[in-house]
Every structure is written in structure tokens, then in C-alpha cells.
Amino acid sequence: MATVEKSARIAVMAVCLDATSYQAVLHFISGVPGTVMVGNLDHYVGVEREIGRALDLAHIRICFIDYDQNTEEALWTTERLRSEYPDVHSFAVSAYSEPEAIIAAMRAGCAEYLLKPMQHERVLDGLARVVAKQKKQARSGVRGKVITLVGAKGGTGVTSLALHLALELSDQGKRKCLLVDQHLALGDASLYLGMGRHQYSFYELAGNGDRLDEELLKGFLLHHSSGLHLLDSPEAVDAIHGAPPSAVEHTLAFLADTYQFVVVDCPPGLTDGTRACISQSEQVAIVMTAELPSVRNTVRYMEHLSRLGYNSSSIHVVLNRHSKKGPLSDERIEKALGREISLRVPNSYNEVIRAINTGAPITSANKSDFGATIQKWAHELASSAGNNKVKAMAMAAAQSDGGMRAPFSR
């Protein structure tokens, strides 16, 4: 019988599992350290989101689905889980051993097909296979995307854009997504999201790098009702001491292994903390408005980042509060920048300020130009998510021959 690695943190959920099978799974996993049973849902339809959320941050997420109560709905649930939560592994449980039944379940996306009454050995072998598969994936360098937003100057709309982008990427909790408020003081993200402050901040997490793991992370997270997670900025009005850049890098690298998307809301300026975040990012968005100081600072940021070895294709210039009749034309801005504006976010003051004041963010359901623009941005990021590995390899290659991206801590 295979043994399941001790360090693996496994969360298990069941769907419509008969009482005997459920008790058997409970009994089998009780001998596997770090494994918890989250519950047994009594219906199939629409359970994907419940499962995704309940299994939350676990390293390895497994769902036992009973195929005998309603095979069609079980197949449907498996397919939905596969498309919406690709990292949840489905195990079919059934009394039927006909090849057609097994093939249908595997085609729908089941990782294992377990016959009733379930055998201890088969279940543990299944768990061990899933753990091994996930470890292999981790080794192959597939990690989440980090997107860092920084203002060309204060008040350009970084927090407003960061939180709406994060919400859109999270897609109602379907994707594991984290918003990091990287301000040393007076961060606004939790307030804009209509949430209370957390007693601990991102920087306190970064200060605990030596014992960083998912258990520790849990104690630092705020949970938004949409499923988005947030790491807050400190409550204090006066800036606290941050963590060293290497600790910020280490923390973000860990977060990128835990989440599919990490969106970082930075204070204006290329501070040490912000540069450490940028070094771990797939995309840096410089958020500017159509004003001279904003344009001038964006040019400076780009020059600085280019001196540090950053590829201009990973730098996104976002023109916020855009209006066709703005004080500076797009052509003039692009000429001054020496490059194209990557994204124009419309000026929607009433809508954005209402969202901030009520703590009720704008969603795609609002059918606004602002919402549609953020949705487009999120869509582009999500649809290129599969390229991470290729990109990472390209970066590694570029770094070895002169460098495209310079880790800050070197």
C-alpha cells in the first residue's frame, strides 16, 4: 500500500456519499496526517462553488462523488468541477464495475474510480497518486500570476483598480485569488471592500518568513464574501517598519504557489517593498492619469525599471480616468511615453466613488464601461495563465544570458 507524504495538507469533501462509504473514507483518512474531511453534501446540482470554497487553501483538494444516486448528475458535477476548479481531484465511488461506467467517469474528469465497498488500500493509493501528481506539477514550475499595481503618483486609482481586478480574477471564488495591500500605513483596500481591518498585516506575515506555511497564512487572511482573500495593510497611522525586500520576495513567491492570482496594491513610488513585489510579478501595471506629473513619473518609472533589467512587455501602462476629451490627448501621452498605452479605464467617478463609499464593488453585472474594461483585463490575464511556465523558462534563459528581470535581493 502506498504511503501518503506527511507534509501534504489534504482536504477532502464528499458529494452524496452513502453512509457506509462516508464512514469508510473518514476511517481511512484518519490515518493520514494533515488530512481533513470537510463534509458530505446531500445534493449534486450547483455544488462546485461550495466545494471550491470549503476546500479553500488546502494544498491538495479531493472530492469523493457517489455515482450511484444519480449518475448523470454525478457526471455533470465532475465536469463542472474540472472546468471551474481544475485543481480539485474527483474520485468516483460506485458499486458498478462495468467498463462503460468507468470510462464515462474518467472521461468526465475523475482521477480515480473506487468500487464499493471501498478498500483501504485503493483509497490510499489514490491519495498517493494525487499527491505525487501535484508535486510533479509544482516542480515543473507552474505557479500563480502576480500582478503589481503602482501609481505614477498618489491618488491615480491604484486601489480602486487593484480590488476590482482581483474580484474579477477571483470570479466569485472560482479561482484562488488574493489581494495584497502593500501599504506600510493607511492602506484602503479593506475599507473599499467594505470589510473591517485585520489585526495583522502583509508585512507582519513577511516578517515571519522562516515559518511561512498555509497554516500561518490562514491567521492573516481577510475573507471577502465574493471568495476573494485579502492581506491587509497595518492599522497604524504612522508607517511601521516593513520587512526586508528579500522577505517580501520570499513571501510573494510563497503566495504565488498558493494562489492562481495575487494582485498587489502598492503605494506610489518605487519603494523597496514595491520593487521586491515587482521582482516576483508577471505584470507590473503603472497606473497613471492624463496629467503632466503622472506622465513624467511614468516615464521615470519605465526608465528605472528598464535599468533594473525589466522587459517592457511585462510593464503595462494603465491610463485611468480616461476620457476622449481629457486635458492631454492619448497621442501626446503616447508620444511622451515612447510607447502605447496598454489599457484605458474610463472616467466613471460617480460609479467608483459610490462603490467605495458603500463598500459594494462594481461587478460585471453592473454592465458599466468601467466594469467591462476591468473584465477585459482580467480575461486577458486569465487566458494567458497557462503560459506561466513558458514565460518562467524564457525569463530564466534571459537572466542567464544577461538578464531581463532582476530579482531585487541579489
Ligand SMILES: Nc1ncnc2c1ncn2[C@@H]1O[C@H](COP(=O)(O)OP(=O)(O)OP(=O)(O)O)[C@@H](O)[C@H]1O
Ligand atoms: N476610473 C475611475 N473613474 C473615476 N474616478 C476614479 C476612477 N478610479 C479611481 N477613481 C477615484 O480616484 C480617487 C482615488 O482612488 P484610489 O484611492 O483608488 O487611488 P490610489 O491610487 O489608490 O490612491 P493612494 O495613492 O492614496 O493609494 C477615488 O476618489 C476614486 O473614486
Ligand SMILES: [Mg+2]
Ligand atoms: Mg490606494
